[in-house]
Amino acid sequence: MTSGSDRRTFDAIIVGGGIVGAAAARALANEGLDVALFERNRLGFGASSRNIGFVFLHGRKGVSLDIARRNRLLLDTFYDEMGGDFEYRRNGGLVLCESQGQLSLIKEFVDARRRDGLNIEFIDRQSLLELAPDVHENVVGASFCSEDAQIGTATVVRALAGSAVRSGATVLEGYEVLEILTAGGRVTGISTAAGRFEAPIVVWATGPWHRMATSSGPLELPVKSMRNQLIATTPQLPRLKCVLYGAICLAAYTPLVKDLPSFSPDLFDRRETKAGECMMDAISQRSDGSYVFGGPVDDAGFSWEPDVDGVGRILRRFVRLFPGLSASGFKESWAGRIPYTSDNLPIIDRHPAATGLLVASGFSFGNSSALVAAEGLADLAMGRPKSALIAQLGIDRSTLTNDFSYSLG
Structure with missing residues (x-):
């Protein structure tokens, strides 16, 4: 799906072509931003193409249940908009x-x-x-x-990316991001083996890859x-x-x-x-x-x-x-x-390291939260207030620590 590879300047760059990154590209493109989605391999290559496809509300509670329910509504709407153009079974x-x-x-x-x-x-x-x-x-x-469902996650990723392209986004597969570029405390773009690409907004959505080089030094998320x-x-x-x-x-x-x-x-x-x-x-x-x-x-x-x-x-x-x-x-x-993460909730927030750096990471239930994450990232990119749901997923929340004990609930 690589397109527009001669472009070098964008309004926003998404790093990571999984379900969260593809959903974010679509959401930001629908806001009228000139968006580029960078994936170092192929779309959905990592966690998104290797999971079993559960959209499982059975085991969600509190904030995670609120996220999953909202995501189900958004997924239903997207499926109808696409005319059923991805694998989605709503059979419980x-x-x-x-x-x-x-x-x-x-x-x-x-x-x-x-x-x-x-x-x-x-x-x-x-x-x-x-x-x-x-x-x-x-x-x-x-x-x-x-309320449970099943998706073919890789098919959803392709559908989201295709929708983003139709809204004007550029998708670049096979482009590994080496560094997020900053200057004066602000994001300026990214560096790849194919050169630099400029944008005042960069969304870091690389799934299990939770470390990233930047101009001001390495960053690591509590993931x-x-x-x-x-x-x-x-x-x-x-x-x-x-x-x-x-x-x-x-x-x-x-x-x-x-x-x-x-x-x-x-x-x-x-x-x-x-x-x-x-x-x-x-x-x-x-x-x-x-x-x-x-x-x-x-x-x-x-x-x-x-x-x-x-x-x-x-x-x-x-x-x-x-x-x-x-x-x-x-x-x-x-x-x-x-x-x-330590509290089994994702991080969706502005990163304090640089203005314009947005984070979407720690998705233990990405199939049940990616479209909600994209909504939140669109609000952050456009300078709107966080929704009540996204406000609970900040990078500075007290329950986010380095004390990791994995459970699904």
Whole structure:
């Protein structure tokens, strides 16, 4: 999608071509700004093309739920505007109840989430089989949230970038940004291997890459990332109606369940879980029919590669939950990165290092927040006041520290 590569001066430059950067390019272009989006590889190359595609409100609460709900509305509107030109399924989502012992906890979880205002219910096995007909016979039911959805994130990135281009933006793939240029305390542009590009506004939206060189010295955001290992089968007949998590995901959503009367770590099957990692059991079926199964989330350095042990554990858990799919062909394995902050909320703000430097980082649930982030960045770029939602995501908030303890809630 590279276009207009002979241009050197813009009103705003976006660094990072993932879902947040592409959404920001569209939002700023729609404001009438002359925008350039720079991606060092191809659009959606990083975390955006390597996740399972969940838009999962099931596990969101407080500010993160407000963000996710607003994002769902914006995503619905964009999908309608585009005439359905990207992968988007609005069929809800499940968390499986895999044993009688988990039944009380799942029902307490549903009641608690209802009190938070979520559209959620407990469904029995018969209703579950209408949505996920291949689950193991020991699965007795599930929580079902009608607000959950599934996207093909890479297709959304391309749709957002295409919309930005139609509004006048320039998209430059294969351009690595080496440095953000500043002078006199203000942003002046960026430096790349292809030379300098000028702009008074630069949006730093590089996902898990949280360090950046600038003219006045290196900057580092209070963001870390975890590796997420996944596998995919060959295409199968379309049977799974919505996205789902295994029950063990509740152990990762600790803030949402730890105070429930029936909660105990012993309720979950941890046979394939190592110390220091979250096991997700996240399952979806793509539009081409392939099943995607996400497993261990761990701190393996800045690695984008799966390992044999992790893939083996994913396959064993997948077959345990969906024994009828054990004969499915194995297509591929890969790893993604999940950026996160100490309070599991993104950073969307002006950076104090230089006037004109805007930050959008730390998106542990980028599929459920990118369009909200773009709205906020447009307000910042145009000098408008922050919305009440974006005001809670500042870089100087007290809950943003360097004390990282990853959980999904």
